[in-house]
Amino acid sequence: MPETPEIPVLTIDGPSGSGKGTISRAVAARLGWHYLDSGALYRAIGVAAGWADLDLADPAALVRCAFDTDIGFRPDAAGEPRVVVNGVDATDELRTETAGAAASAIAAIPEVRAALRDRQRAFRRPPGLVADGRDMGTVIFPDARRKVFLTASAEERAERRYKQLKDKGVSVTLDGLLREILARDARDASRAVAPLRPADDAVRIDTTGLGIDTVVERVLALMHP
Ligand SMILES: Nc1ncnc2c1ncn2[C@@H]1O[C@H](COP(=O)(O)OP(=O)(O)OP(=O)(O)O)[C@@H](O)[C@H]1O
Ligand SMILES: Nc1ccn([C@H]2C[C@H](O)[C@@H](COP(=O)(O)O)O2)c(=O)n1
DSSP states (O other): OOSOTTSOEEEEEOSTTSSHHHHHHHHHHHHTOEEEEHHHHHHHHHHHHHHTTOOTTOHHHHHHHHHHOOEEEEEOTTSOEEEEETTEEOHHHHTSHHHHHHHHHHTTOHHHHHHHHHHHHTTOOTTOEEEEESSIIIIIOTTOSEEEEEEOOHHHHHHHHHHHHHHTTOOOOHHHHHHHHHHHHHHHHHOSSSOSOOOTTOEEEEOTTOOHHHHHHHHHHHHOO
């Protein structure tokens, strides 16, 4: 049972590129609540495992890595969130498709998920928390005040990612990104433990063709019905 049910939580789950991070950050800022990017924790373990040359097929080593890796979230001078892994600013490395694929692979190991469970719940602090991921509404915060499940067509998600990476000067192809998104969707949705799926009481929002501001307002409207 959660220890702090009186602190409200809004969970925003969904597949890669559905806009969870963008929408969650904006909604958290508008509400004045804390924000948990749970994917960053899985990505940080994947990156730390890479630095330590661990085998992604060695669950015992990855579980140790999940317990031992120090992960901190700190804003930079401009207030942008940075992720510090074992003392190193790994924010940019975390956002690569390689880190996303490693995170998706290690996230299928039940003991890794268990190792991160309490770390995620510790983000629940007053006045409230917006938590984004895959199992925020189903497993980590089942008693959340509101649960949202964001979707968008795989093609639109690939286009969003394409634009995002192009803007950063990263060379990618739309076809390659679409293939990676479909592969990640399949892996995240088919794993035995905490698969990607909407909680029964989640409100689904299909963001295909919707702008960021529209989605933010729809989510906020759910908080003030
Ligand atoms: N409704 C939207 N309309 C257009 N672009 C959007 C929308 N929501 C998010 N984006 C853009 O899509 C890209 C991916 O968004 P974001 O990183 O928030 O997705 P995500 O679901 O958190 O992805 P991941 O699970 O891979 O971290 C960003 O460039 C973001 O600005
Ligand atoms: N609650 C979560 C968050 C993330 N994951 C896994 C699955 C994703 O493919 C990967 C990276 O997440 P992202 O940064 O893209 O949101 O991490 C998970 O299983 N559960």
